Amino acid sequence: MAELSRRQLLGASAGSLVFSLPAFANTTPNTFIAARIWPAQAYTRITLESPNKVKFKSFTLEKPHRLVVDIENVAMSDILINLGKKVQKSDPYVSNIRVGQKDSQTVRVVVDLKAPTLPQVFLLNPVANFKHRMVMDIYPAYGADDDPILALLNGKKQEQAKANDKKAPPQIAQKDDKKDDKKASEPDAIQPQKRRPIIMVDAGHGGEDPGAISPNGLKEKDVVLAIARLAKTKLEELGYIVKMTRNEDVFIPLKKRTEMAKKAQADLFISIHADSVKNNPNARGTGVYALSAKGATDEAARLLAESQNESDIIGGIEMSHNKDVNSVLVDMMQNQTINDSLRLGRLVLNQLGKFNKAKTEVIQANFVVLRTPEIPSILVETAFLSNAEDEALLRSTDFRQKVAQAIAEGVKQYLNIAVLARR
Ligand SMILES: [Zn+2]
Structure with a gap:
């Protein structure tokens, strides 16, 4: 009897709850937490x-x-x-x-x-x-013409690269087999084969995505944005045009970041991150990454599947309608880009190794942000947020300045002997 009455009691209270929300009698309502x-x-x-x-x-x-x-x-x-x-x-x-x-x-x-x-x-x-x-x-919907995401959404063509060409050099040789035609007719104009290199600086993560978080609560998204802003300043001091995938605390999807680099007609893409490993607080130091051949092969296949946008995908090379030829062209371009990325990566890594423990070689990995076939791209893991010594470095302005300076110096050395894409 006692058993039954308790059940009746429970039933009665549960029942009164249900009847106070009659619409949800048959389904438990979801709740935002x-x-x-x-x-x-x-x-x-x-x-x-x-x-x-x-x-x-x-x-x-x-x-x-x-x-x-x-x-x-x-x-x-x-x-x-x-x-x-x-x-x-x-x-x-x-x-x-x-x-x-x-x-x-x-x-x-x-x-x-x-x-x-x-x-x-x-x-x-x-x-x-x-x-x-x-x-x-x-x-x-409008009024933010500088915003690359909006530009992507609206399918607008961005003209900033052209506008930027009018500013001052440093001038860098560019492949251009028609330069002789122009020289005679435009003696005073800025020579079309010379232009300022465009660097896309990518601060990892942002907004809803904090990236790694140190035991003391330092967030990767904040550290890397600070370093990216310093890198922008250093690179601009060297005369380059610098764009950022984000310059605020906002989430940008990986694929969008590479699309922004393409739209900006970037010559180089540099992604800045801070590493973290579970269960190994001793792991520390700086690493630089470039795309692996595996990643390149996958991307080539994916790009070919998206061949509606052929001319956008392969800057400077006209896509053939023959899929096999396309595949060879993408592979050739990607292989060259990987070689360039590795060279850039080594130069930046050399600089970073001067003031922090660093890996001896550029590591190749299949990161989405490194997959743009026509833009040499590297990803810098500045230091480990999971390591106390590295975390202290990442907090310090001095270290952030040094990382920014190292990136700028590596880029300068790379571009001193690089041939920019013709466009
Ligand atoms: Zn990261």
């Missing part, structure tokens, strides 16, 4: 994290501009109610977020926007420490 907003000039990201996958519908409204997202079977919670409080005044695109119960089954999130935008709403599966995420990325 975390909300984050990453405002940035490139785009603002709003992330809602939940234990289970959510279902949503989204659309935009004008006058005023709004993004509306209806999320099904999600319980109203403080995280949602307080979402608007997380919006920063300085957010370039979001002015406020309002959340309400649309009907008994649906929560409506309204993102008030400061300008016309191109929002993208999508789901991410659990990874690392993250559970299911619903992501709202708010891209500017």
Whole structure:
């Protein structure tokens, strides 16, 4: 009897809970357990994290501009109610977020926007420490012509490389078999075969993706951005044009980073990271990476599959319609690019080895950001965040300056005898 009455008691209390939320009588509602907003000039990201996958519908409204997202079977919670409080005044695109119960089954999130935008709403599966995420990325619709992500979204052609050509040298020889034609007719103009090299500096990670985190809480995304900014300054002092894949705390997908380098017509791509290993706090020092032949082969195959954009993929070489010929051309270009990347990597590694423990050789690996066939690319693992000695270095301005200087010096030595791509 006692057994039964206890069960009846439990049943009664559970029942009263269910009846207070009648719409969810048959399914357990999902709950958001975390909300984050990453405002940035490139785009603002709003992330809602939940234990289970959510279902949503989204659309935009004008006058005023709004993004509306209806999320099904999600319980109203403080995280949602307080979402608007997380919006920063300085957010370039979001002015406020309002959340309400649309009907008994649906929560409506309204993102008030400061300008016309191109929002993208999508789901991410659990990874690392993250559970299911619903992501709202708010891209500017116009007015940010310098933004490479926007340019990619809009399919715009960027003209900055041409504009930059008008600035002062250092001049570097460029393959150009037509230079003699131009010389006679344009005696005072900047000679077309001379131009300033363009360097794409890539600070790893950012925004939602912190990269490695040291035991003391130093985040890779912050360290590498600081070093990237210093490297930009040092490279500009040498007269090069420098672009950055990010210059703020924003997440940029790997593939986007290489696309930005292509769009900017970069001559070199330098990705900056800080390493970390589990269970080996003694591992420390600097390493430089270039693409492995395996990675190159995979990429060649992938590029060929995407041959709708043939002329973009292979700068300077016209794609044949014969797939076998294309494959040979991509391989040839990639092999040359890997050789160039290795040479650049060795020069940078030599410089880095002057003030920190460093690997003796450039390591070849299959990193996505190193796969652009026409742009020599290296990835610098500056030091280990998982090592106490290296972490102290990564915190210090002196070490960051030295790394930036080493990268700039390596690039200078490389470009002193490099032949830039003709374009
Ligand atoms: Zn990294």
